[in-house]
Amino acid sequence: MHFLVQTKPYPDEALESYLLRLARDNSYYGYSELADILWQWLAEQDHELEGALPLELSKVDVYHARQASSFRIRALKLVAQLADINAxxxxxLAWRRSNFKFGNLAAVSRNELTIPLELLRTDNIPVCIECLSESSYVPFYWHLKPYKACHKHKTQLITHCEECYDLIDYRASETFLECSCGLKITSSEQLNDADFKIAIAIAIALAGNNSQKIVGLISWFAKIKQLDVSDTDFNRTFVDYFSTWPDGFTAELDLITNNARLKQLNPFNKTKFNSVYGSVIRDGQIAATSNRKNKVLDEIINYFVELVDSNPKAKHPNIGDLLLCTFDAAVLLNTTTEQVYRLHQEGFLNCAYPQKKHEQLRADSHVFYLRQVIELQQAFATEKPLTKKQFIAPW
Ligand SMILES: [Zn+2]
Ligand SMILES: [Zn+2]
Known part of the structure; x- marks a missing residue:
């Protein structure tokens, strides 16, 4: 078996788009017809590959395969052979699961680019018809939830069919310019300025290979505000929030601090940090980048440095004496929980409660004083400039 037409992939093409073009160029009705034939052919070549390529285009990317991802890779290599192109x-073109973590969010990688998995669109892929009329393929960034306008044509991507109001998804319709109902896709949506700003920021980040900064911030913002990145107003809210960063964030923390003072029941040196500030530190990890820079965590540390400074140790416990859990202490110190145990054993960090012999501290044991952790963080982070680092918005 060999394909007569050797379709070449575009470097920024989505895998699903390429497989659909390969099928069409070789006169198959669509991907599903090709996949049906490939299913039998793959099984004949290598019985482990039976079912390694799904029949639905929307399930074909490597990250969907989980445990079977090595078979999926092997199957795609065979497809490359049939198409006579380099595997x-x-x-x-494929997204694969990555070991990198945006906090507790799973990540996927495509070449040098790593993003939180939750930012990949699942049930729709909006399109720019101007791009499609120039070159008939779908670039991978149309699959990213925050990318909602075309940065090349300054138009809103088309999300809905005018006729049946269904979401547009070329993986379901198996054509680029038609909805599943058969109607030609037409443009009708007004350009949203914030969507265009974000589209440009994503395009610049992709070109410079530093997109982790913006995707991490987007996922962090969605988490703390409990917003859906796909919501129409998400990009507008995001742009507004970060255009005055860190003012909004600091104001939110100030409000929490003041409420804690008003509603205080127990002395602060017996109060858990999380019962006041929730998971602010844990969530801050979502804004991680691969080079260990994290604008949100920097700001969280700045905030608590100032809080501890303005609430010095005194006879009566104050808010600087809250109790941190081992996990949060490790995040603030940019280290592991094992290292935090060691810092405790070596006398750098005191425990709020006496430990029983051989008692293991758990990640959620609230035993470390915020004050001490912040002071230790400052002692270690000597290379940090004394003045606040200026945050530059990514657009
Ligand atoms: Zn376009
Ligand atoms: Zn339709």
């Missing part, structure tokens, strides 16, 4: 050129 690397097909594999570089």
């Amino acid at each position: 690397g050129n097909i594999l570089s």
Whole structure:
């Protein structure tokens, strides 16, 4: 078996788009017809590959395969052979699961780019018809939830069919310019300025290979505000919030601090940090980048440095004496929980409660004083400039 037409992938093409074009160029009705034939052919070549390529285009990307992802890769290599192209050129189009973590969020990678998995669109892929009329393929960034306008044509991506109001998804319709109902996709949506700003920021970040900064911030913001990135107003809210960063964030923390003072029941040196500030530190990790820079955590540390400074140790416990859990202490110290145990054993950090012999501290044991952790953080972070680092918005 061999394909007569050797379709070449575009470097920024989505894997699903490439497989659909390969099928069409070779006169198959669509991907599903090709997949049906490939299913039998793959099984004949290598019985482990039976079912390694799904029949639905929306399930074909490597990250969907989980445990079977090595079979999926092997199957795609065979498809590359049939199409007479370098296997690397097909594999570089796929999203694969990554070991990198945005806090507790799973991540996927495509070439150098790593993003939280939750930012990949699942049930729709909006399109720019101007892009499609120039070159008939779908770039991978149309699959990213925050990318809602075309940065090249300054138009809103089209999300809905005018006729049946269904969400547009070329993986379901198996065509680029038609809805599943058969109607030609037409443009009708007004450009949203914030969507355009974000589209430009994503395009610049992709070109410079530093997109983790913006995708991490987007996922962090969605988490703390409990917003859906797909919501129409998400980008507007995000742009507004970060155009005055860190003012809004600081004001929110100030409000929590003041409420804690008003509603205080127990002495602060017996109060858990999380019962006051919730998961602010844990969530801050979502804004991580691969080079260990994190604008949100920097701001959280700045805030608590100032809080501890303005609430010096006194006879009566104050808010600087809250109790941190081991996990949060590790995040603030940019280290592991094992290292935090060691810092405790070596006398750098005191425990609020006497430990029983051989008692293991758990990640959620609230035993470390916020004050001490912040002071230790400052002692270690000597390379940090004394003045606040200026935050530059990514657009
Ligand atoms: Zn376009
Ligand atoms: Zn339709």
